[in-house]
Amino acid sequence: MTDFIEAQTTAGRVRGFWRGESAAFLGIPFAEPPIGELRFAAPVPHKPWEGIRDALEHGATPQRGNGEITLIPEPSVEGESTLNVNVFTPAPGGTGGLPVLVYIHGGGYFSGSPASPWYDGASFNRDGVVTVSVSYRLGFDGFGWIEDAPHNRGVRDWLLALEWVRDNIANFGGDPSRVTIVGQSAGGGAVFTLLGMPAAQPLFHSAYSISGALGALTLEAAEQLGRSLAAEAGVAPTRAGLSTLSEERLMKVQNKVTGMEGGLAGGNPMDMLNGMINDGLKLGPVIDGELIPVSTIEAIRSGVGGDKPLVLGTTDDEFSMIFAEAKDKLKWIPANFLLGKLGLRGRARSAYRAANRDVKGTAAVLGRYVTDKMFLVAAMNVADARGTAPTWLYRFAWRSPVSGFAGHCLDVPFFFDCLSLDRVAVIAGDNPPQSLADEIHGDAVSFVESGDPGWPRFTEGHAVRVFDLQSKTESNGTAAVRALVA
Incomplete structure (x- = not known):
């Protein structure tokens, strides 16, 4: 009952x-x-x-x-x-x-x-x-x-x-x-x-x-997309015009104008990733000059939110799975050539490869670069922009036995301490380490309760917490991606 x-x-x-x-x-x-x-x-x-x-x-x-x-x-x-x-x-x-x-x-x-x-x-x-x-x-x-x-x-x-x-x-x-x-x-x-x-x-x-x-x-970018969508749908770019579209029709047109028909599997992954890396998502928060007056990084750099404790981090292989299925084909293509296609060239590319010598194979190199460029660099830029504000940076490095990667979404069931739930085994295997969930979830509880997760702040020598079977705190923990910072 x-x-x-x-x-x-x-x-x-x-x-x-x-x-x-x-x-x-x-x-x-x-x-x-x-x-x-x-x-x-x-x-x-x-x-x-x-x-x-x-x-x-x-x-x-x-x-x-x-x-x-x-x-x-x-x-x-x-x-x-x-x-x-x-x-x-x-x-x-x-x-x-x-x-x-x-x-x-x-x-x-x-x-x-x-x-x-x-x-x-x-x-x-x-x-x-x-x-x-x-x-x-x-x-x-x-x-x-x-x-x-x-x-x-x-x-x-x-x-x-x-x-x-x-x-x-x-x-x-x-x-x-x-x-x-x-x-x-x-x-x-x-x-x-x-x-x-x-x-x-x-x-x-x-x-x-x-x-x-x-x-x-x-x-300007938001308006361009909005007008393109309305034109594709054959309606005026107004509430009255767009309200004539059913949910299904609007979704179909949205997917077409954003290039997401069929998801990543439905297009050229390199072209789509290049757009995401260099141009960002097609739909999301807009710098409207009112509710969002300036870009997030500019606002944070000016001190907005500086009084609030912040924990931020990434997994080590956020999108590496995109390239994993093509591993055998990619091994015949030089990693430097494809990195150039994704916008990394010259001295920055040489410095990045030198700082990541442990990453072997074209597929792995591309996966790590996309992860670093889209996620870890963003996290590092936010941490840098906050100056002396209370900030803690982490990396989730435990590799799933299913994929071999510390991939996107893998850390979520550890954060929520729900490893026994349905579908967790699909990405984390049958026996994901409960000790790691205890640590990540416990640190999160500590942060929510006290405003401190329990490891050194980022300002203490660019300290980064690395979550793994044997977790550790690395000093100068962002050295491997510094070459990607503009």
């Missing part, structure tokens, strides 16, 4: 359920459904409801169709009310004194779902941390330029979700003054964006970026 538990929100009461030592409240709407007149509008706080609203199942997700885009199981849930939070807490109705972790999922800003079983906060609840996962509008609905619509609608969704946490989390046992924002991949990029946004500063007190993608589109 299910034991139910209730909690109060600003919009009304919700009914969750106990599962062992903590309670779950799923699919609580923080905004009105983004449909009709609200489809391309800024999010609007959800209106009050009468009685008690069940929060027993995951709410509808902005992601539609097959949710198997990434290596993380992220199911899609049909429905219109797609802007929701899931709250996992060991102390619903408590005194509001527990630290809070707010998780933003990844997926390249065009896919992903907060309904993944991996994002369940049970292990953090066990350790005294209230956990919240949030949804946000994806793809063109969330980030596309529209002539008469507000920019950065997905970013505004993050902000409203954080405002919901501020106003409600005490009723779930959390302390609104002790909120840590966490995200992986595009979610890690969301953490960077929020860290550099003046408007977001009152809504969190520390940040943790896992494989964060740094960058924001210029308004």
